[in-house]
Amino acid sequence: VTRATEHPVLDDDLLAALSHELRTPVANIMGYAELLTTDGPDLDPDTRRMLQAIRRNADRQAHVLENLTVLADIRCGWLPPGTDRVDLAEVLAALPGQLGEALAHWDVGLEIDTAHAAPGVRGDAAQLRHALAELVLAMAGRTEAGGVVSVVAEARPGSALVTIASPSSGPDSRGLHGVGVAVALAVLDGHGGRVTVGRGGAGVQVELPAG
Amino acid sequence: VTITVLAVDDTADSRDLLRTILGRAGFAVLTAATGREALAMAGEADAVLLDVSLPDMSGIEVCRLLRERPTTAETPLLLVSGYATVGDVRIGLDAGADGYLAKPYSAAQLVAQLRHLLAGPGAAAATTATAAATASGLAGFGGAFRAWTRRHRPARSA
Numbered sequence: 001v002t003r004a005t006e007h008p009v010l011d012d013d014l015l016a017a018l019s020h021e022l023r024t025p026v027a028n029i030m031g032y033a034e035l036l037t038t039d040g041p042d043l044d045p046d047t048r049r050m051l052q053a054i055r056r057n058a059d060r061q062a063h064v065l066e067n068l069t070v071l072a073d074i075r076c077g078w079l080p081p082g083t084d085r086v087d088l089a090e091v092l093a094a095l096p097g098q099l100g101e102a103l104a105h106w107d108v109g110l111e112i113d114t115a116h117a118a119p120g121v122r123g124d125a126a127q128l129r130h131a132l133a134e135l136v137l138a139m140a141g142r143t144e145a146g147g148v149v150s151v152v153a154e155a156r157p158g159s160a161l162v163t164i165a166s167p168s169s170g171p172d173s174r175g176l177h178g179v180g181v182a183v184a185l186a187v188l189d190g191h192g193g194r195v196t197v198g199r200g201g202a203g204v205q206v207e208l209p210a211g
Numbered sequence: 212v213t214i215t216v217l218a219v220d221d222t223a224d225s226r227d228l229l230r231t232i233l234g235r236a237g238f239a240v241l242t243a244a245t246g247r248e249a250l251a252m253a254g255e256a257d258a259v260l261l262d263v264s265l266p267d268m269s270g271i272e273v274c275r276l277l278r279e280r281p282t283t284a285e286t287p288l289l290l291v292s293g294y295a296t297v298g299d300v301r302i303g304l305d306a307g308a309d310g311y312l313a314k315p316y317s318a319a320q321l322v323a324q325l326r327h328l329l330a331g332p333g334a335a336a337a338t339t340a341t342a343a344a345t346a347s348g349l350a351g352f353g354g355a356f357r358a359w360t361r362r363h364r365p366a367r368s369a
Contacts, residue, residue, distance in 0.1 A: 016296055020264075023293035024222055027315035031228040034318050035235075062315045069295045069313075078297035 012075050019068040026065060030058040056105070067134070067179045074186045081190040082124035085211060088153055088160055089114035091129045095151065098133050099140075108140040108166075109148040117153035118160030122211030123191040131187035132162065134180035135204055139166045141178075150203075160210050165203025176204060214329065215239040217256035219249040219273070220291070221265050229260060229291075232318040233325075246273040254282045258329055260321075263292040263303065271306045278307035287328035291316065 033054045037043075043051070073079045092112050103110055121128070132151075139149045143166040154161045176197050188195055188206060196205040216238045218229035226242045233240045241256060243249040246268035253259055259277070263270035270290060277283040288310075290303040295313035303311045309328050312321060 016294075019295060020293045023295060023314040024225060027293070028222075028224045028228055030315045031232065031318060035228075035231060038318075058315070065295075065315075073297050076296065076298060 012072055015068055015072045015075070019065050019072065022061070022065055026058055026061045030055065030062060033058060064179050067183045070130070070183050071179070071186060074183070074190060079124075079127065079190075081127065081187070083122055084125060085120045086123050086125045086128055087120055088128075088162065088208075089117045091125055091132065092117075092151055092153055092162070094129055095133055095136060098129070099136060102137060103140055103149075106140055106143070107145040108143045110136065110140075111148055111150045113150070113152045116155060118155035118210050120211055121160050121191070121208040123208075127187045128191065128208075131184040132164070132206070134184040135164050135176070135206070138176045138178060138181050138184075139164050139203065142166070155210070156207070158210055160208045162206040162208075163203055164206070165198075213237070213239045214257045215241060215255065216258045216260060216325065217241045217243060217249065217252055218260045219243045219246075219265070219270070220260075220262040221245065222262075225262070229321075232321060235318075236322045238325075246270065249273050250276060253277050253286065254280075256286065258287040258289070258325060259283075260289050260291050260325070261308070263290060263294050263299075271302060274303070274306040274308050287325075289325060289328060291321070 033051055037048070037051045037055060070079065092114055095112060096110055099110065136149055136151060143149055147166060149164065149166045152163045152165075154163070185195055188208070191208055193206055193208045196207075198204065216233050218226060218233065218240055219242070220226045220229060221244050223244075226244065230240045230242055241252055243252050244266075246265045249259070249261065249265075250273060261270045261273060265273065270292065274288060274290065277286065277288065288308050290308045290311045291314065292299065292303070292311070293314045294303075300311045300313075310324055312324055
C-alpha cells in the first residue's frame with residue numbers, strides 16, 4: 001500500500017513557489033504558439049508541425065503545473081474529498097474522451113470494463129476522475145506503442161476495486177512515479193482509498209470504500 | 212463602440228501577448244507594468260486585466276484601491292496570475308476582483324471570460340463551466356486551465 005502522505009516530495013511553500021514561477025513563462029510559450037498556429041492556412045506544413053510540437057509540449061508542462069497546484073491545494077486542505085455519491089462506471093466512462101489525444105499520440109489503446117463495477121463510492125467525482133486518469137496516463141507512459149491499458153472495475157464486499165494494468169508494459173523497478181501519480185495517491189488517500197502498485201504488467205489496484 | 216481594456220503585467224512578453232490577443236479580438240488595449248501605472252490609467256478603461264505579482268505593490272492591493280474609488284468601483288476586473296491555488300483565488304476574489312484566471316490560459320478562454328464579465332448578468336449560460344468549477348474548486352481539472360467568476364456586474368453600455 002502506498003500512501004502519498006508518507007512521501008512528501010517538496011514542502012507546500014516550495015511546491016506553490018515552483019508552480020507560480022513556471023506558470024508565467026509557460027503561459028507565454030503557450031500563448032504565442034497558439035497565436036502563431038491560428039494564423040491560418042498561410043503556414044507551411046513544416047512550420048505548422050513544429051508549432052504543434054511546441055504547443056503539445058507546453059500543454060504537457062501546463063499539465064504538470066496543474067498537478068503541482070492541485071497537490072498544494074490538497075495538502076493545504078483547500079480540496080476536501082467531498083461526500084457525494086459517485087458512480088465509478090460513469091467516472092471511468094469519461095476517461096477515453098479525457099485521455100484520447102494523449103493516448104493516440106503514444107499509440108496506446110484503452111479498454112474499460114465496468115460490467116461488474118460496484119454501485120458507487122463517496123467523494124468528489126472530478127477529483128476521482130483526475131486521480132484515475134493520472135494512473136492510466138502513468139501506465140500508458142510505460143506501455144509499448146501498439147499496446148493497451150486495461151481498466152477493470154469490480155465490486156468487492158464493502159469496497160470498489162479498480163485495476164489498471166498493461167500487459168505490454170516494460171518492467172520498471174521504480175513502480176509508478178511522477179507528479180500525476182503523487183496527485184492520484186493524495187486524492188485517493190483523502191477518499192479513504194488503498195493503492196497497491198505491482199511491478200511491470202501487474203498494474204495498479206485502487207480500492208475505495210463502497211458508499 | 213470599441214471597448215478599451217487595460218492589461219497590467221510586469222513582464223514585457225506577457226503584456227505583448229495580452230495586447231496581441233485582445234487586439235485581435237477587437238479591443239483597444241492600454242498596458243501598464245506597475246501598480247502605480249495601473250492606478251493612474253484604470254479610469255480610462257472599460258475593463259482591467261490585472262497581474263498579482265507587480266514590482267511596486269501587489270495586484271491584490273491595486274484591486275482593493277480600484278474598488279475604493281467611485282470611478283473604478285464597478286469596472287469589470289479580472290485577475291490573471293501565476294498564483295493558482297484555491298487559496299490564492301480566494302484572496303483575489305475577496306479583494307473585489309470579478310474573476311480569476313490562472314496562467315497559463317488559452318487566448319480563447321481569456322477573451323471568453325473577459326466578454327462574460329463585460330456582458331453582465333445576461334450572460335448566465337457562459338457561467339456554467341466556471342460555476343461548476345468554483346463548486347469543486349477544480350476548474351479545468353485535467354485540462355490545465357483554472358478560471359473562476361465571482362459575481363455578475365451590470366452590463367456595460369459599450
